[in-house]
Amino acid sequence: MTTQQATQILDGNKTAKLLKEEIKTEVQKLKAEGKKTPHLAAILVGSNGASMTYVNAKEKDCHEVGFDSTVLRFHETMTEVELLNEVEKINNNPDIDGLIVQLPLPKHINEKKITETISWKKDVDGFHPMNVGLMFKGLPCFLPATPFGIIKMIEHYQIETTGKHCVILGRSDIVGKPMSALMLQKNCTVTVCHSKTKSLEKFTRDADIIIAALGIPQFLKANMVKEGAVVIDVGITRVDDPSNPKGYVLKGDVAYDEVAPKCSYITPVPGGVGPMTRLGLMLNTLNGVKNRY
Numbered sequence: 001m002t003t004q005q006a007t008q009i010l011d012g013n014k015t016a017k018l019l020k021e022e023i024k025t026e027v028q029k030l031k032a033e034g035k036k037t038p039h040l041a042a043i044l045v046g047s048n049g050a051s052m053t054y055v056n057a058k059e060k061d062c063h064e065v066g067f068d069s070t071v072l073r074f075h076e077t078m079t080e081v082e083l084l085n086e087v088e089k090i091n092n093n094p095d096i097d098g099l100i101v102q103l104p105l106p107k108h109i110n111e112k113k114i115t116e117t118i119s120w121k122k123d124v125d126g127f128h129p130m131n132v133g134l135m136f137k138g139l140p141c142f143l144p145a146t147p148f149g150i151i152k153m154i155e156h157y158q159i160e161t162t163g164k165h166c167v168i169l170g171r172s173d174i175v176g177k178p179m180s181a182l183m184l185q186k187n188c189t190v191t192v193c194h195s196k197t198k199s200l201e202k203f204t205r206d207a208d209i210i211i212a213a214l215g216i217p218q219f220l221k222a223n224m225v226k227e228g229a230v231v232i233d234v235g236i237t238r239v240d241d242p243s244n245p246k247g248y249v250l251k252g253d254v255a256y257d258e259v260a261p262k263c264s265y266i267t268p269v270p271g272g273v274g275p276m277t278r279l280g281l282m283l284n285t286l287n288g289v290k291n292r293y
């Protein structure tokens with residue numbers, strides 16, 4: 001008979017706070033050496049509630065670690081040409097080290113065109129094809145913030161990856177695809193499942209590590225998970241809840257209450273991957289400056 005070890009919570013708030021302290025120290029060192037203060041710029045178009053929250057949070061993170069931060073806010077009627085001009089201005093501004101254009105953009109603006117106009121040397125989101133290519137080759141680059149944050153979390157908790165079967169749910173450009181490349185680099189055997197995968201639970205039941213990034217609230221149920229698995233929940237969906245003062249609650253892709261007892265490690269939602277994503281962005285901005293010297 002085997003005894004199940006207690007489930008360990010992967011605390012994103014605590015881990016990000018610790019690692020942010022390290023960034024703060026590095027920024028102080030840069031300043032003491034007379035080098036540049038890292039400067040992150042964010043562009044927000046329109047007034048999407050979640051986007052405004054994310055941009056405000058990124059601005060707060062910058063202040064906490066000692067970065068300079070600029071947020072440019074534009075009305076949703078801004079044209080694509082106007083936005084392209086703003087991106088070019090920042091590309092050419094030597095004081096700014098990193099630029100993010102918060103997504104989603106209004107429908108009349110082509111997101112691909114915008115993300116590909118951001119200089120890949122300032123692309124701290126890691127969305128530019130140049131950075132994607134460098135990442136797949138395992139070369140130094142800006143990694144997409146969420147996969148980067150997840151890797152930092154795995155390393156912080158010293159979770160074994162070599163030879164493990166990692167099943168990723170979702171094949172997005174932002175999470176699923178880059179995550180597969182990074183877990184391969186960590187010597188995992190990687191399976192990527194998506195909306196067209198047949199008998200998906202066959203794969204998840206065999207997984208040592210599951211990274212759920214489908215955007216379907218409460219998708220992963222206890223009967224889909226092996227005892228002792230590591231479960232990382234990237235999902236964060238606003239689900240209507242009239243009983244909540246905000247009118248919604250945040251739900252992950254994992255049915256946490258039933259899945260958690262089976263896991264060796266699990267991330268909560270909120271307070272798991274979210275804070276680590278923000279950390280990934282800070283690390284990219286810092287690395288961008290350090291690599292200049």
Ligand code: GUN
Pocket residue numbers: 100101102103104125145146
């Ligand atoms: N919208 C949701 N997530 C992201 C992100 O990581 N970067 C940007 N730019 N927009 C987002």
